[in-house]
Amino acid sequence: MSHARFQEDFxxxxxxxxxxxxxxxxxxxxxxxxTIHKYLITEIEAYRGEExxxxxxxKGRTNRTEIMYHDGGHLYVYLIYGIYWMLNIVTGSKNxxxxxxxxxxxxxxxxxxxxxxxxxxxxxxxxxxxxxxxxWIESNTEKINVGFKTYPRVGIDYxxxxxxxxxxxxxxxxxx
DNA sequence: GTTAAGATTCCG
DNA sequence: GGAATCTTAACG
Numbered sequence: 001m002s003h004a005r006f007q008e009d010f011x012x013x014x015x016x017x018x019x020x021x022x023x024x025x026x027x028x029x030x031x032x033x034x035t036i037h038k039y040l041i042t043e044i045e046a047y048r049g050e051e052x053x054x055x056x057x058x059k060g061r062t063n064r065t066e067i068m069y070h071d072g073g074h075l076y077v078y079l080i081y082g083i084y085w086m087l088n089i090v091t092g093s094k095n096x097x098x099x100x101x102x103x104x105x106x107x108x109x110x111x112x113x114x115x116x117x118x119x120x121x122x123x124x125x126x127x128x129x130x131x132x133x134x135x136w137i138e139s140n141t142e143k144i145n146v147g148f149k150t151y152p153r154v155g156i157d158y159x160x161x162x163x164x165x166x167x168x169x170x171x172x173x174x175x176x
Numbered sequence: 177g178t179t180a181a182g183a184t185t186c187c188g
Numbered sequence: 189g190g191a192a193t194c195t196t197a198a199c200g
Contacts, residue, residue, distance in 0.1 A: 045183070054183070056196095064196060082193030084184050101183055112184050155183050 006137040007130055011072030015046045015091040015098040016168075018072070022089070023172050024146035026138045027105055029118050038138070039114075043104030045153045046168040047088075049097055054159035054166075057097035067126050068097035075135070077115075077125040084112030085120045089129065089137075103154070103169070147173035 006025075011018060027039045047055035056078075057065045067076045068090055076088035076099045092098040101111060108114040118135075129136050140146075150167035157164065 047183075056183080059197075062197075078183090079193095079195060080182060081184055082182090082195070086183060088183085099183095103183085110185070153183070158182085 004139040004141070005130070006073075006139065008071065008073050010137075011089065011091050011129065012093060013072070013091065015048050015100060018091045019044060019046045019100055019168075019170055020148060022100060022137070023148050023170050025140050027102070028136050028138055030134045031119065039108070039118075040106035040140070040172075041102065041104075042106055042172040043102075043109070044170050045101040045103055046170075047099050047101065048168070052159075052166075053163045054153060054156040055097065055099070061097075065097060068099050069095050072098075073129050075124050075127040075129065077120060077122060077127075079122070080112075085115040085122070086111050087115050087118070087120050087124070104171075149173055 022044060023041055025041050027041055028036060029039070030036045049055060050057050050060065052058055057068050061069055064078065067074055070090060071094045072091040074090040076090050078086055080086050087102045088099040089102070090099050102114065103111045105114050108117050124135065127135060148170050151169040151171065152165050152167060153169045
């Protein structure tokens with residue numbers, strides 16, 4: 001099969017619409033040595049708008065969150081705890097800050113672990129998944145319908161009961 | 177300029 | 189449970 005890279009229209013919708021569809025799809029990484037690897041996306045979380053107190057954009061538009069205000073399809077990458085890079089995919093329309101945190105891919109569970117393996121760093125912040133030659137998303141032709149379960153998001157105790165309890169963490173089930 | 181806290185992981 | 193480790197944002 002030729003490339004089935006996802007385009008702007010996929011990422012441009014509301015994050016809650018995109019997130020169940022992103023599960024079970026492939027994250028493609030082309031490393032500097034030219035090798036291309038495909039990773040099944042197994043665990044992701046949604047962060048939705050300024051009203052979502054767990055979303056970084058809840059504090060408004062800053063240099064850090066600027067990328068989330070762009071239209072969908074860009075990457076939002078930041079360092080957490082001084083050690084780990086977090087990989088997020090921006091979704092939604094322009095000036096509508098949303099993102100999906102990639103928490104797990106096949107073989108590498110944990111947002112900090114997978115970015116280490118994928119060699120993600122700050123240079124990926126703002127990367128465009130539609131035009132990038134080192135990272136993009138492809139459809140999965142083998143598994144059309146995937147099962148998933150939802151859970152509350154992780155590590156956001158500060159966000160208050162309402163947002164803390166939103167079932168916006170999606171995990172791929174053993175499917176079909 | 178200083179400081180507090182964080183979308184995590186590993187070790188004990 | 190605690191440390192590692194550094195960027196961001198909120199002070200002033």
